[in-house]
Amino acid sequence: MIENSPALLMGAIAFLSYLLGSVPFGLVLTALSGEGDIRKVGSGNIGATNVLRTGRKDLAAATLALDAVKGAVAVAIAWVMTPPDMGAQAMCVAAVFAVLGHCFPLWLGFKGGKGVATGLGAVMALSWPAGLAGCAVWLLGAKLTRISSAGALLAFAVMPLVLMALAGFSFSASPKPLAGVLIAVLIFVRHHANIVRLLNGTEPRIGK
Structure with missing residues:
Protein backbone atom coordinates (compact mmCIF):
# COMPACT_ATOMS: atom_id res chain seq x y z
CA MET A 1 0.00 0.00 0.00
CA ILE A 2 1.17 3.51 -0.78
CA GLU A 3 0.75 4.65 2.82
CA ASN A 4 3.28 2.02 3.88
CA SER A 5 5.90 3.38 1.47
CA PRO A 6 7.09 6.90 2.42
CA ALA A 7 8.82 7.40 -0.93
CA LEU A 8 5.72 6.46 -2.92
CA LEU A 9 3.54 8.60 -0.67
CA MET A 10 5.77 11.64 -1.11
CA GLY A 11 5.87 11.00 -4.85
CA ALA A 12 2.08 10.86 -4.99
CA ILE A 13 1.79 14.09 -2.99
CA ALA A 14 4.31 15.82 -5.26
CA PHE A 15 2.45 14.67 -8.38
CA LEU A 16 -1.02 15.62 -7.10
CA SER A 17 0.25 19.00 -5.89
CA TYR A 18 1.87 19.69 -9.24
CA LEU A 19 -1.39 18.86 -11.03
CA LEU A 20 -3.43 21.05 -8.71
CA GLY A 21 -0.95 23.91 -8.97
CA SER A 22 -0.97 23.73 -12.76
CA VAL A 23 -4.70 24.47 -13.07
CA PRO A 24 -4.60 27.80 -15.02
CA PHE A 25 -7.46 29.67 -13.39
CA GLY A 26 -6.58 32.97 -15.09
CA LEU A 27 -6.74 31.34 -18.49
CA VAL A 28 -9.97 29.46 -17.71
CA LEU A 29 -11.80 32.42 -16.19
CA THR A 30 -10.96 34.85 -18.98
CA ALA A 31 -11.95 32.31 -21.62
CA LEU A 32 -15.26 31.46 -19.91
CA SER A 33 -16.09 35.16 -19.47
CA GLY A 34 -15.58 35.92 -23.16
CA GLU A 35 -12.36 37.89 -22.67
CA GLY A 36 -10.45 35.54 -24.96
CA ASP A 37 -7.01 34.03 -24.42
CA ILE A 38 -5.20 35.86 -21.60
CA ARG A 39 -1.90 34.72 -23.12
CA LYS A 40 -2.55 37.23 -25.92
CA VAL A 41 -3.07 40.14 -23.52
CA GLY A 42 -0.38 42.33 -21.96
CA SER A 43 2.59 40.27 -20.81
CA GLY A 44 0.91 37.02 -21.86
CA ASN A 45 1.07 35.77 -18.28
CA ILE A 46 -1.83 33.73 -16.86
CA GLY A 47 -1.74 35.34 -13.40
CA ALA A 48 -3.99 37.90 -11.74
CA THR A 49 -1.84 40.93 -12.59
CA ASN A 50 -2.15 40.26 -16.30
CA VAL A 51 -5.85 39.37 -15.99
CA LEU A 52 -6.32 42.85 -14.54
CA ARG A 53 -5.06 44.25 -17.85
CA THR A 54 -8.31 43.06 -19.46
CA GLY A 55 -10.05 45.70 -17.35
CA ARG A 56 -11.95 43.04 -15.40
CA LYS A 57 -11.16 43.58 -11.74
CA ASP A 58 -13.59 40.83 -10.78
CA LEU A 59 -11.74 38.27 -12.89
CA ALA A 60 -8.40 39.43 -11.54
CA ALA A 61 -9.64 39.11 -7.95
CA ALA A 62 -11.09 35.67 -8.64
CA THR A 63 -7.85 34.55 -10.28
CA LEU A 64 -5.83 35.82 -7.32
CA ALA A 65 -8.07 34.05 -4.83
CA LEU A 66 -8.25 30.74 -6.69
CA ASP A 67 -4.50 30.67 -7.35
CA ALA A 68 -3.88 31.22 -3.64
CA VAL A 69 -6.47 28.63 -2.64
CA LYS A 70 -4.95 25.91 -4.81
CA GLY A 71 -1.61 26.39 -3.05
CA ALA A 72 -3.26 26.13 0.35
CA VAL A 73 -5.41 23.17 -0.67
CA ALA A 74 -2.38 21.24 -1.92
CA VAL A 75 -0.75 21.66 1.49
CA ALA A 76 -3.98 20.67 3.27
CA ILE A 77 -4.35 17.52 1.15
CA ALA A 78 -0.78 16.52 2.00
CA TRP A 79 -1.52 16.97 5.70
CA VAL A 80 -4.60 14.74 5.43
CA MET A 81 -2.81 12.06 3.39
CA THR A 82 0.15 11.52 5.70
CA GLY A 101 2.95 23.37 -11.25
CA HIS A 102 1.66 26.93 -11.50
CA CYS A 103 4.92 28.24 -12.90
CA PHE A 104 5.60 25.36 -15.29
CA PRO A 105 2.32 23.58 -16.22
CA LEU A 106 2.77 20.60 -18.53
CA TRP A 107 -0.30 21.32 -20.66
CA LEU A 108 0.71 24.90 -21.37
CA GLY A 109 4.14 23.95 -22.64
CA PHE A 110 5.64 24.70 -19.20
CA LYS A 111 4.74 28.39 -19.68
CA GLY A 112 2.66 29.31 -16.66
CA GLY A 113 2.34 32.12 -14.17
CA LYS A 114 4.86 33.64 -11.81
CA GLY A 115 3.65 31.82 -8.73
CA VAL A 116 3.03 34.74 -6.39
CA ALA A 117 -0.55 34.01 -5.31
CA THR A 118 -0.01 30.25 -5.26
CA GLY A 119 3.18 30.71 -3.26
CA LEU A 120 1.45 32.97 -0.75
CA GLY A 121 -1.40 30.49 -0.35
CA ALA A 122 1.02 27.61 0.14
CA VAL A 123 3.13 29.49 2.70
CA MET A 124 -0.01 30.63 4.51
CA ALA A 125 -1.03 26.98 4.89
CA LEU A 126 2.46 26.04 6.09
CA SER A 127 2.72 28.89 8.58
CA TRP A 128 0.08 31.57 8.95
CA PRO A 129 2.49 34.06 10.61
CA ALA A 130 4.87 33.81 7.65
CA GLY A 131 1.95 34.01 5.22
CA LEU A 132 0.50 37.09 6.89
CA ALA A 133 3.92 38.72 6.94
CA GLY A 134 4.25 38.02 3.22
CA CYS A 135 0.84 39.48 2.43
CA ALA A 136 1.58 42.61 4.48
CA VAL A 137 4.96 43.15 2.81
CA TRP A 138 3.48 42.52 -0.64
CA LEU A 139 0.70 45.07 -0.14
CA LEU A 140 2.97 47.63 1.51
CA GLY A 141 5.71 47.21 -1.09
CA ALA A 142 3.27 47.52 -3.98
CA LYS A 143 1.62 50.57 -2.39
CA LEU A 144 4.90 52.39 -1.76
CA THR A 145 6.55 51.59 -5.08
CA ARG A 146 3.40 51.37 -7.23
CA ILE A 147 5.08 48.31 -8.78
CA SER A 148 3.39 44.94 -8.30
CA SER A 149 6.49 42.86 -8.95
CA ALA A 150 8.51 44.85 -6.39
CA GLY A 151 5.96 44.06 -3.69
CA ALA A 152 5.92 40.39 -4.64
CA LEU A 153 9.70 40.05 -4.63
CA LEU A 154 9.97 41.78 -1.26
CA ALA A 155 7.33 39.42 0.15
CA PHE A 156 9.18 36.32 -0.98
CA ALA A 157 12.44 37.69 0.35
CA VAL A 158 10.84 38.17 3.77
CA MET A 159 8.80 34.96 4.14
CA PRO A 160 11.76 32.54 4.20
CA LEU A 161 13.35 34.72 6.87
CA VAL A 162 10.17 34.52 8.98
CA LEU A 163 10.05 30.74 8.53
CA MET A 164 13.70 30.52 9.56
CA ALA A 165 13.09 32.68 12.63
CA LEU A 166 10.14 30.52 13.67
CA ALA A 167 12.36 27.44 13.35
CA GLY A 168 15.13 28.99 15.43
CA PHE A 169 17.23 29.70 12.33
CA SER A 170 17.81 25.96 11.94
CA PHE A 171 17.14 24.02 8.75
CA SER A 172 17.27 20.79 10.76
CA ALA A 173 14.52 21.79 13.19
CA SER A 174 11.84 21.99 10.49
CA PRO A 175 11.57 21.49 6.72
CA LYS A 176 9.54 24.69 6.38
CA PRO A 177 12.46 27.15 6.03
CA LEU A 178 13.90 25.10 3.17
CA ALA A 179 10.49 24.99 1.49
CA GLY A 180 10.26 28.77 1.86
CA VAL A 181 13.66 29.22 0.25
CA LEU A 182 12.81 26.89 -2.66
CA ILE A 183 9.51 28.67 -3.30
CA ALA A 184 11.29 32.04 -3.18
CA VAL A 185 13.86 30.79 -5.69
CA LEU A 186 11.06 29.74 -8.06
CA ILE A 187 9.39 33.13 -7.71
CA PHE A 188 12.62 35.03 -8.35
CA VAL A 189 13.45 32.84 -11.37
CA ARG A 190 10.02 33.51 -12.86
CA HIS A 191 10.51 37.24 -12.24
CA HIS A 192 13.92 37.42 -13.92
CA ALA A 193 12.66 39.81 -16.63
CA ASN A 194 10.94 41.96 -14.01
CA ILE A 195 14.15 42.13 -11.98
CA VAL A 196 16.06 43.36 -15.03
CA ARG A 197 13.43 46.04 -15.65
CA LEU A 198 13.45 47.04 -11.97
CA LEU A 199 17.21 47.50 -12.08
CA ASN A 200 16.86 49.52 -15.30
CA GLY A 201 14.00 51.59 -13.94
CA THR A 202 11.65 50.50 -16.72
CA GLU A 203 9.27 48.22 -14.82
CA PRO A 204 5.66 49.41 -15.40
CA ARG A 205 3.83 50.88 -12.43
CA ILE A 206 0.39 49.79 -11.30
CA GLY A 207 -2.30 51.37 -13.44
CA LYS A 208 -0.06 52.04 -16.41
Missing part, protein backbone atom coordinates in the same frame (compact mmCIF):
# COMPACT_ATOMS: atom_id res chain seq x y z
CA PRO A 83 0.73 10.25 9.24
CA PRO A 84 1.73 12.85 11.86
CA ASP A 85 5.43 11.99 11.75
CA MET A 86 5.54 12.77 8.03
CA GLY A 87 3.10 15.66 8.01
CA ALA A 88 5.48 18.63 8.00
CA GLN A 89 7.69 17.14 5.30
CA ALA A 90 4.71 16.21 3.12
CA MET A 91 3.18 19.67 3.47
CA CYS A 92 6.44 21.27 2.39
CA VAL A 93 6.70 18.97 -0.63
CA ALA A 94 3.14 19.89 -1.57
CA ALA A 95 3.81 23.62 -1.21
CA VAL A 96 6.86 23.55 -3.46
CA PHE A 97 5.27 21.36 -6.13
CA ALA A 98 2.04 23.39 -6.21
CA VAL A 99 4.10 26.50 -7.03
CA LEU A 100 6.16 24.51 -9.53
